[in-house]
Amino acid sequence: MNRYASNNPFIPHNEEEIIEMMQNIGIRSLEELFRDIPGEFVISKEPDFEGPLSEKEMIKQILSIASKNMTFPKLQLHIGQGAYLRYVPAVVKEILRRSEFLTSYTPYQPEASQGMLTALFEYQSLMAELLGLEIVNSSMYDWSTALAEAGRMAIRLTGKKKILVGRYVFHQRLDTLNTYIEPMGGFIKEIGYTSDGKLKVDDLKQSLDDSAALYVEYPNSLGFITQNIDELADIVHAKGAYFIVGVEPTVLGILKSPGEIGADIAVGEGQSLGLPLSFGGPSLGIFACRDDPKMLRNMPGRLIGMTEDVSGVDRCFAMVLQTREQHIKREKATSNICTNQALMAIGVAAYLALLGKNGLRELAEYILTLTSIAMKKFAELRFVKIPLQGIPHYQEFAYSVSGLTASQLLKKLLEKGIIGGFNISELYPEFGESIVTCFTEVHDLRSVENYVAALTEVVAK
Template sequence: MRYLPHTPEEIDAMLAAIGASSLDSLFEPVPADCRMTGTWDLPAAKSEWELNDHLRHLAAAMRVDEHTKVLVGAGSYQHHIPETVRSLASRSEFLTAYTPYQPEMAQGTLQGIFEYQTLTARLLGVDVVNASMYDGASALAEALLMGLRIAKKKKRVAVAKAIHPHYRAVVRAYLQPAGYEVVELDFLASGRTDLSGLAKLDDIAAVALQSPNFFGVIEDLEAAAATIHGAGMLFVTCFTEPLAYGLLKNPGSCGADIVCGEGQSFGIAPSFGGPGLGMFGCKEPFTRNLPGRLVGETKDLEGRRGYVLTLATREQHIRREKATSNICSNQGICAMTAGMYMASLGGTGIRQLARLNYDKTQHLKETLRKAGAKVVFDGPVFNEFVVEFPTDFQLAYERLLAKNIVAGLELGALYPKMAGCHLFCVTETIDKQTMDTIAAEVGA
């Protein structure tokens, strides 16, 4: 982007137009003790090559770089990104496109989002998918608000403790200030959510589960749907790893009313925690309560195919009191990237990749078990699992870190009762040699 500073003559003209004598006079309403005096304490300017050397020096100080094998998932996953996705997503017509305020003038952007919606609806097994949301956590909060709108007079929602802790924190931040109550459901020895006491809870609009959940355990969504619907509640499912549905039965076909989650795994690098992609879909009867925007296909007066914003129930398009969400923009480039990723792999490729991830996870789980680790939950898992070591794992962790391997995430900070337990994640980026090295250090 070019930077074109104003000339002194242009500045004088603008000041004259507003009746100001100088730039300093613009700040007179700000109290003197709130204004900065003196000069900025900045280092001397560097040449381009000096700056490059400085940045390389800073990068070398990081413990984790592109050569490091990372076995930490917990909502952000290391996956191979096909070069086709990198190439297409970096094209200027996609990368620089912003939310189309005059949508009919942005047919390419609308078509790309339409394709993303179509592929996501097939993946999740839902009738309708919106034009994306900020991330998985805010998508879950919006899903529960949607459930409260549908249920009308109810004021409570139930959320599984096995949902990502950060997602639950965002849900509380969204709902509690608005006067809604969030009830948390504990998990069983299998790692699955305990729904046995659900019938005793009243005034519950919706129940949210994550599958695979934070511990990597696959919930029994069909049984959960029967229990939740039997209690007269809406069933919301979320996810942090959409690749799982290349292998598992998708939530929509298991009876979920609203499905949402994080799409970072689909062609978007972890990038120190962002940006992410909020994927969001639902059954057709709930479409009018869908937050955000929905792109649809139509025909013009001459019968040519075109794309339009079929539904835009956000504050920028309709009166605030009628809005289903205050979301101000969708994650356009991230949604387009996820669509490119799904199209590049296709249904067969996603299924094969999901199977590879599953098989590698099972290999490491069994290898660590043979090395003396205890697998904490006995439920079926995808990509992630929790283990507890017979001795303090910290020394082995440091030895592995020295070998450029980040071996798991200690759970004590997130689940105090699970202090000493470690969450491991395995994707296609982890090879057998890395897994064998971890097992050797554990058994040392």
């Protein structure tokens, strides 16, 4: 009997049907469908699985396999670069598990429950206050797609094709931006930095005439704050372009909001606001813009609006302006992203409400202080070199170790139980064999001391 055939009601084809389909497409065996796969990757016989197992035996075996995984807290994690290890309060976890919110698919009907719509409106309101911009959608997939949609929006609004990008933007976000704007004829041009952490203003001015927007990150992927970021909005607006700011939201506990520095559009990653890490997700794309009718009509994503019910007395909520989205012809929609991260947005709203202004400020101050302490301790090691050391850094910074490549350094740190950071030697060769390391609220002074001790041992060997 053909091993792909089955009489199981959940597997749709029996032996005769499979033979008929093979004859119809001119093959004698199903293996012919896979002949393009190199032979060394093909399993030639049935896997020798144990079993069947009882539920108890199966769980025991799965736990045994899972115990081989090495991650936090077994390892000290410092990798960062857009996905950060955060402390997730128990209250946030409980709210995310509530059956009122935890649905199999994101609610997208205009008549979605008032509880869900109210929670999403709260998310929009909290993020608007945090970002200093009036209009916030109820989430995109992640930072990368939010940036990509911001680029497309700027191109639509200006009719210009070039997006200027400050150097040291995380490369995967740039890749996504390029993928999204290329079909529109869009392209990216990079603007460099001076040795004291300022965007090169002369290069910026020379490139702005035919540009739709300038995008900078706050802080960038090396962890430092662009030192002349307050000057950029006026320069960009003078040429009729849009100023897009990508922000790590926890830093807004202590720094000016994107709106206060003149941003037209703000994007970012909401995972930092009380969401866990799990194989690269779940993420939450933040997207906000100024209260401008043209921008409102061109922005992507869902918007929750406040209105009155049929009695005209009670307040209620509804999805609004949906003709911008997937509810019209695809080629006329502002975005082909036809879903969002509603559950994660509710988690972020719960986190921000729990922390409040003071809590967010304390969180940001803690991370800033710990980052500064770590940089100072690392700099005291004679074999460590830290570029841009005199510039304020938040959460991340780059460094290199004499005599070791970035790959060698990361491998040796892993042997000491530390995931040391992210290799940037190919992305930014001007810094040599460097990695970017990260410190968040889950770390403390002992974490810094352990890391420094591991570096000393690595070099001693």
